[in-house]
Amino acid sequence: MDSRHKVVLLWSAKAGCTFAVKWMLGHMGLLQEALAHHRWIHNYRAHKLYKSAAHKASIQDFVDEPAAYRAVKIVRNPFKRALSSYIHASQCGYEDVHMARFLKRAVDADNRYSFREFVAYLETIDLNACNVHHRLQTHRLERAFAPGTRFVIDLDHSMILLPGLERLLRLRRSNLSRYRKSHHHTQPSKRIATEFSADSLLRVTLESKRDLPGYRHFYDADLERRVYDLYAEDFLLYGFSTTLGG
Template identity: 25%
Template structure:
């Protein structure tokens, strides 16, 4: 594997020389906090790094400059490998709330594409100018190849490939699973809280049909879904759902005992 010219997703892997691990970051699965934690492990204050994602890509990513050393360590599995995953229904809502209300760069091509489709149906000028709804976002996702989608809504399985992992944490049990990871790596550096969006539930309005920039709060992910949207996301992210054992409401399965302090690999290879 040539890390200097590594293909996606290998080039996004983050490698710690000091702690001998590979972290596979997945957007909207606490990756902002975990990247800042990696800086803390190396004695760097995250507050002094203005562009953390760019800094990590330049100084830690496998695709940047970890050539022969990284190739040897990864090929011989001498680097502890871990990641965190998240309920696909929840992750998609989190990405929508993070990117669309303020029309951040990843959302712009999607909004433009939906506007073009509206013009094809002779929608009003006001409809062309407004933001899109979660329902329209899901419909657009259903029209594209998710393997080539923007990383915030690309399936999580695609980040992990067919490799085995020493530890797979769950966003739904972030505090407990991160504590287990600390014990495995023998560190007490805390996980910084960053980019967390408070959610409130019990909303009865059809949240999925409200334009993103008109959402006054961050509803619980369940409030975005009716039966048709729930089924659509299940179809789009079937590989993630099968591979990681998620259902819409059910809590994920407990962490495999193989991923404990004996550092044996936990297989999460493709269900297919």
């Protein structure tokens, strides 16, 4: 929330959230302070920014005059995001207990689960109230903004679209390339992958995820339909193609 520029940033986990928060803090003049506090930008966001008097005052300013604000939302293709959520959950292990209960078998460091099994698990939970990495991207606050005051930026095209938005909102031009650098991002694999991987029980580590095949290698017609059904609101609200071939 930036009361000086009258901008609200809406973001979702596994949808360029680190990039988005850095971009916003840069315009608020807080980025260097945040990075000095901790290299993990969300540490500053959660433990310093949200507890500050200035942030609370910005929220009150928005509540008092919401029509004066413009909302910026950075979004990600739901097919890509669903796979990214799986990779993150598998690597970090935070869903292992729930996955074991769902699959009725051991899930631990040596016994993993597939992307297809992860999607089946997502079909059993509330995607409006689950772990933030798996939730719908659609935010209830978005419905409060009139057309022309909500600006949606596709993460895949953000390097091209954000400079234009900055001009429109009369924000200074950002050095976007430095915001894209983060120690936790998955780097694209350098090998050419051809295998179908949706049913592989992958043991994902920081090293191994660099060699994972592209997201299309995790989808067949069944998973394409099921992920669309899970995140239909995101597909439709943000205008993403509802099929991988689109």
